Amino acid sequence: MSAAESLSAVASALASGAIEVVDLTAPLGPETPVLYLPPEFGRNTPAFKMNEISAYDSNGPWWAWGWMELGEHTGTHFDAPAHWISGKDRPDNTTDKLPAKDFVAPVCVIDCTNEVAADPDFVLTAEGVKAWEAEHGAIPEGAWVFMRSDWYPRNKSAESFLNGGHTPGPSVDCIRYLVEKKIIGWGNECVGTDAGMAHSFDPPFPAHHLMLEEGRYGLASLVNLDKLPPTGALVVAAPLKIVNGTGSPLRVLALVPKN
Secondary structure (H helix, E strand, O other): OOHHHHHHHHHHHHHHOOEEEEEOEOOOOOOOOOOOOOHHHOOOOOOOEEEEEEEEEOOEEEEEEEEEEOOOOOOOEEEOHHHOHHHOOOOOOOOOOOOHHHHEEEEEEEEOHHHHHHOOOOEEOHHHHHHHHHHHOOOOOOOEEEEEOOOHHHHHOHHHHHHHHOOOEEOHHHHHHHHHOOOOEEEEOOOOOOOOOHHHOOOOOHHHHHHHHOOOEEEEOEOOHHHOOOOOEEEEEOOOOOOOOOEEEOOEEEEEEOO
16 A cells, blocks of 8 residues: 555554544643642743733724733643753754654553552562553553553542652663664653652662653543554654743644454
8 A cells, every 4th residue: 555545544544543542641731730840840831821912802803812821731731851950952952853753653651540549659670561561462662651550530630640740750770671662752641751759769860860861751631541542543742842942832643442
């Protein structure tokens, strides 16, 4: 089958419902949980705010529009290499310079829901990833790897979602193993890509430090991972083309074949 025929087949499957589009994005609004840093770090991301310009009124009789206040890393968002000190010197490391081909990739979903239900501080290790591969096959180069925890229903409450810093994520050896496999990036359902306790790891925050150091990416605050199969789905995750952007809120979509 030619490339044109393959694309035509995908379009037909979408039209017929044989391929379902699953939205992996949390709503973005004033109630979106935001991670606040300790006081010694000074400034923080503000809560999302939409400011009105006009609403079919004297400021604009035929149109409604507004302007937004938000951080680059608010809600469901993308981490570019420039976000972390380990990736700051990489070439083309900001959202406006990343190759568009990287925004469409297959995804492997590792289900950790039972472990997280028993322990919100659960950390996925390299051994856990290898056990998943023994059942589902090797993680391919260029794939996203998402950690499913069913944490996302908590995002209706900042207190429950942030959970006092007790949130699941990957271990250092997990991320090292995935970097060696040359994945495109790592995704988590929590406020950031790392576990809440990752400040105590060596290096701290490995999903940030090790992934972004290698020019890979992160996706945080994902939802609906329970609607994806372990393998076989395709993810579209395209950040806004912000000049010198270290990251971006975005709409993450998955193309999922129906059984």
